[in-house]
Amino acid sequence: MxxxxxxxxxxxxxxxxxxxxxxxxxxxxxxxxxxxxxxxxxxxxxxxxxxxxxxxxxxxxxxxxxxxxxxxxxxxxxxxxxxxxxxxxxxxxxxxxxxxxxxxxxxxxxxxxxxxMKDVESIQAYRTDSVLNTGSPHYVQLDPDVMHLDVFKEGQKIRYSKEFAEQGINVNFVQVKEPDTLIVRTYERGVENETYSCGTGVTAAALVYYHNDNGFNSVNIETLGGKLNVRYRREPDGSFNNIWLKGPAxxxxxxxxxxxxxx
CATH class of the missing domain: 3.10.310.10 (Diaminopimelate Epimerase; Chain A, domain 1)
Incomplete structure (x- = not known):
């Protein structure tokens, strides 16, 4: 063929x-x-x-x-x-x-x-981290110096841990640069390595690290491959809707x- x-x-x-x-x-x-x-x-x-x-x-x-x-x-x-x-x-x-x-x-x-993107009903707390589904399942962990992190090693630990090995999960490491600006690095299942960027992953990170408790949020994301923006509404019940991911293609x-x- x-x-x-x-x-x-x-x-x-x-x-x-x-x-x-x-x-x-x-x-x-x-x-x-x-x-x-x-x-x-x-x-x-x-x-x-x-x-x-x-x-x-x-x-x-x-x-x-x-x-x-x-x-x-x-x-x-x-x-x-x-x-x-x-x-x-x-x-x-x-x-x-x-x-x-x-x-x-x-x-x-x-x-x-x-x-x-699809609406997200809630974010699940997992130990000191967060788990949510933005169209794909994501694990979100805060890191104070994400650019010096061994994403492959640390991401693989979580992705193949007992809780997530069978179904698989994407692992995002997030540094809060400013209240409305994040640096995100992602280990992706299916690729089984770090990718330069992950759209559902940066969306997950933006939802976890909202800067307005209720109402409109616009979060700028820096990845290895460039910059993205995620905007959305956070409701009083902790759900998220009208989620838009924007960037180059x-x-x-x-x-x-x-x-x-x-x-």
Missing amino acids: NLAFYKYQGTGNDFILVDNREGDYSGLTEEQIRSLCDRRFGIGADGFMLLNEKEDYDFEMVYYNADGREGSMCGNGGRCIVQFASDRGIKKPAYHFIATDGPHEATIEDGEVSLK VKVFEGSISATDHD
């Missing part, structure tokens, strides 16, 4: 995207996808996405982790697939698409993509590859 692919990145979180509206690539196997994402023997990416047709929506996003397994929601991936849809001729003032965690809205303005290159070489 000859696969036409497109490589995109959102603050260094990089993805292989394919236009599957004709269903040509629906038969890709877990091993093929894992090989395509391999940074030494394939194209190289943190994840793989299919842009599918879906009735009543502009498109469907189907996301696979770098290990080849279908994954949960990816925030930066969601922003990249919106830009990809636009580049492929799906032009909309506002996008409505569906992903594994339900419907999403998105807009493109001034070279940045804003993606509406950039096409890197395109090409073709024989998927049969990777099965």
Whole structure:
């Protein structure tokens, strides 16, 4: 199978995207996808996405982790697939698409993509840290000097701990730089390593470290790959809604590859 692919990145979180509206690539196997994402023997990416047709929506996003397994929601991936849809001729003032965690809205303005995330009912306290689901499960831990932390070592400890090993969890280490500015580094399950950025992860961090008890919050996030913004409303009952993740989504290159070489 000859696969036409497109490589995109959102603050260094990089993805292989394919236009599957004709269903040509629906038969890709877990091993093929894992090989395509391999940074030494394939194209190289943190994840793989299919842009599918879906009735009543502009498109469907189907996301696979770098290990080849279908994954949960990816925030930066969601922003990249919106830009990809636009580049492929799906032009909309506002996008409505569906992903594994339900419907999403998105807009493109001034070279940045804003993606509406799922509402979050609550944050669970776990020891001195926090656990929540922003479309993917996340563990959030405060660190006073996150840029000098061994994220791979410390993230792996939590990800493969007895409590989280079976289902897997993404681990975020957060430094509060200012009340409305965070530095976030993330160990991602499925990649099993630190990534340059994680959209659902920075969203989780922004919700945990809100600066307004009730009402509107806007949190700036610094990651290894660049800057993102998360804005949302925090309600008196501790729930969160109207959550938007904003940042760049950039096409890197395109090409073709024989998927049969990777099965």
